[in-house]
Amino acid sequence: MGIPRAERLVNLVLCLLSTRQYLTAERIRGIVPGYSDAASDEAFYRTFERDKAELRDLGIPLETGRNSAFDGTDGYRIARRDYELGDIALESDEAAAVALASRLWEAPELGTAARGALHKLRAAGIDVDDAAPAPVEPKVRADEPAFSPLLAAVREGRPVTFDYRRPATSSSMSRTVEPWGVVSWCGRWYVVGHDRDRRAPRCFRLSRIIGEVRAFGVRGQVSCPEDVDLMDLVTGFESTPPPATRVRLWVARGRAQGVRRDAEVLAERELGGIAGEELRLELSYPESATGWLAGYGPDVVVLEPETLRKAVREAHLATLETLREEGHR
Numbered sequence: 001m002g003i004p005r006a007e008r009l010v011n012l013v014l015c016l017l018s019t020r021q022y023l024t025a026e027r028i029r030g031i032v033p034g035y036s037d038a039a040s041d042e043a044f045y046r047t048f049e050r051d052k053a054e055l056r057d058l059g060i061p062l063e064t065g066r067n068s069a070f071d072g073t074d075g076y077r078i079a080r081r082d083y084e085l086g087d088i089a090l091e092s093d094e095a096a097a098v099a100l101a102s103r104l105w106e107a108p109e110l111g112t113a114a115r116g117a118l119h120k121l122r123a124a125g126i127d128v129d130d131a132a133p134a135p136v137e138p139k140v141r142a143d144e145p146a147f148s149p150l151l152a153a154v155r156e157g158r159p160v161t162f163d164y165r166r167p168a169t170s171s172s173m174s175r176t177v178e179p180w181g182v183v184s185w186c187g188r189w190y191v192v193g194h195d196r197d198r199r200a201p202r203c204f205r206l207s208r209i210i211g212e213v214r215a216f217g218v219r220g221q222v223s224c225p226e227d228v229d230l231m232d233l234v235t236g237f238e239s240t241p242p243p244a245t246r247v248r249l250w251v252a253r254g255r256a257q258g259v260r261r262d263a264e265v266l267a268e269r270e271l272g273g274i275a276g277e278e279l280r281l282e283l284s285y286p287e288s289a290t291g292w293l294a295g296y297g298p299d300v301v302v303l304e305p306e307t308l309r310k311a312v313r314e315a316h317l318a319t320l321e322t323l324r325e326e327g328h329r
Helices: 005-017 025-031 041-057 092-105 108-123 147-156 230-238 286-294 306-328
Strands: 062-065 075-078 160-165 172-185 188-195 200-205 209-215 245-252 264-271 274-283 300-304
Touching: 005 025, 005 041, 005 075, 025 041, 025 075, 041 062, 147 160, 147 172, 147 188, 147 209, 172 200, 172 230, 188 230, 200 230, 245 264, 245 286, 286 306, 300 306
Parallel strands: none
Antiparallel strands: 062 075, 160 172, 160 209, 172 188, 188 200, 245 274, 245 300, 264 274
16 A cells, blocks of 8 residues: 555655755655655656655755765755744643643653654664754653643543652651642642632642552542632742752762862762762752653762662663663664
């Protein structure tokens, strides 16, 4: 069965976006699905010329050129700097919609298809731009497991219960909330609503929600009051930083200067036979430092608090699992 024209055009755009080189028509014919089934060379060139004209009519900046002075045939590519959109400012509800969509873009089945396409390009000897493999990349992320069920509860107008970890502690307590909305502020996600336990409006950071979010009751029983500004509630909630949390770390000698810059050296200490120092660091939001500390790999080990130590360890295990999966492909 032949590939539809629209799909062929999308394949062509993705191919030309994923290379820094100019690709000749013949190379494109062998790479892009939809061209190889042309009945003859003449039929292929007619189809390819129509596709080029249509892309230009759509405003896609199709460049023509040669990779070197020794090339005898023109090639084609699409420059990302001319194709991609600039930064877009999103309202909180728009950002939530984009973040929800990004979860679909990152789904395993879509990732497999994208990797397969790039493998074909590499096999053909094409220099693939790995820095930005997709033409659209959302700036808003929603990795917290609580994001989707909370957003669904807001749309359905149903109350929820969840376990919430208190700031700067490892203890948690159950909360029952009538959710009014999910808001992004300063790179963090919050659910805003009426806390039935406190009998007052409250904000809860999604990264502190533990385990499953459970919605209950009939649809439509919860709605956001018209006079409530969700963003004002969040900024008011976070306007005063919480008390700083003391974080104790082991750092290998002479390594992780970014951590040492704001830390106090407590003592010299060996860990696993490796020389280093024990440091103390004051952090207002220790959970937000997980990625930063995990990025130093074995050069930095969190000793306490326990919640941060576990979060960094889980980040290392997730990275190791990703590397294993890449090694099996």
